[in-house]
Amino acid sequence: MTEDAPLLAFASVRKEFRLSSTGATVLAIEDVSFALRAGEFVSVVGPSGCGKTTLLRMAAGMVPPTTGNLRFGAGDQRGSTGFVFQYASLFPWRTIEQNVSYGLELAQNRRRANLAGAAAHTRVHELLDLVGLTDFAKFYPREISGGMQQRCNLARALAIQPELLLMDEPFSALDAQTREELQLELTRITSALGTTVLFITHDIREAAFLSDRVVVLSSRPSHVVEVVDVPAPRPRAFDYQVSAEFNGIMRHLFELVHSPVHSS
Numbered sequence: 001m002t003e004d005a006p007l008l009a010f011a012s013v014r015k016e017f018r019l020s021s022t023g024a025t026v027l028a029i030e031d032v033s034f035a036l037r038a039g040e041f042v043s044v045v046g047p048s049g050c051g052k053t054t055l056l057r058m059a060a061g062m063v064p065p066t067t068g069n070l071r072f073g074a075g076d077q078r079g080s081t082g083f084v085f086q087y088a089s090l091f092p093w094r095t096i097e098q099n100v101s102y103g104l105e106l107a108q109n110r111r112r113a114n115l116a117g118a119a120a121h122t123r124v125h126e127l128l129d130l131v132g133l134t135d136f137a138k139f140y141p142r143e144i145s146g147g148m149q150q151r152c153n154l155a156r157a158l159a160i161q162p163e164l165l166l167m168d169e170p171f172s173a174l175d176a177q178t179r180e181e182l183q184l185e186l187t188r189i190t191s192a193l194g195t196t197v198l199f200i201t202h203d204i205r206e207a208a209f210l211s212d213r214v215v216v217l218s219s220r221p222s223h224v225v226e227v228v229d230v231p232a233p234r235p236r237a238f239d240y241q242v243s244a245e246f247n248g249i250m251r252h253l254f255e256l257v258h259s260p261v262h263s264s
Helices: 052-059 097-110 116-128 145-160 177-193 204-210 238-242 243-256
Strands: 007-019 025-036 041-045 066-071 079-083 166-167 196-198 211-216 222-229
Touching: 007 052, 007 116, 025 052, 025 066, 041 052, 041 166, 052 066, 052 166, 052 196, 079 145, 097 145, 116 145, 145 177, 204 211, 204 238, 204 243, 211 243, 222 243, 238 243
Parallel strands: 025 222, 041 196, 041 211, 079 166, 166 196
Antiparallel strands: 007 025, 007 066, 211 222
């Protein structure tokens, strides 16, 4: 990693929500600070309800912090952002190819890209090849598996060549084998493209395997308990998960997440 300004930095972020039913204020995030450098894969873990998805929504510009701020690069300008949700959320009336091209259509509408038809077609098929869906380009979402749908979702998010890819538990609805396959694909693809990723998950094993660093949050109102480094270079082979180094990291993350001091 370079020592340049972070691509994204959370600086003393606090988030309160007002309940419409009672008018009461709920403090979700008390004080969160951490940063992502360009090309880095950072995961956020912590107890349910600690504000992980809220942080992701702030990074996407969907909700503002109550206090504190988010800084984007040296110029403090939000760059292009891709978002991968827990469920694929594909358009059922579009083919897989057309769903991926939708990302480019949005980019062109927002003047983030200006690709001619042939160039856009080439980009889409490069992405389909990257995620292993070339043979399914003309299929509709209902005709492919959940794992394939998430591959399509990832390709759609990558179509605009985002500076930052935000992922909200994208594999949690999948079976264990498919989840493992997509973890391998994700680490391969993001490493090859140099994509900066902010990844939300409840699964500490997934976080440790995929990430350069893992941010551990406390229970609500949350703060950063620790940022844990995962030193092995990416992409990683799956057998890294049986190494002494990995299991040491896993034990440490487990203790942080499940400590009564931080989770209650």
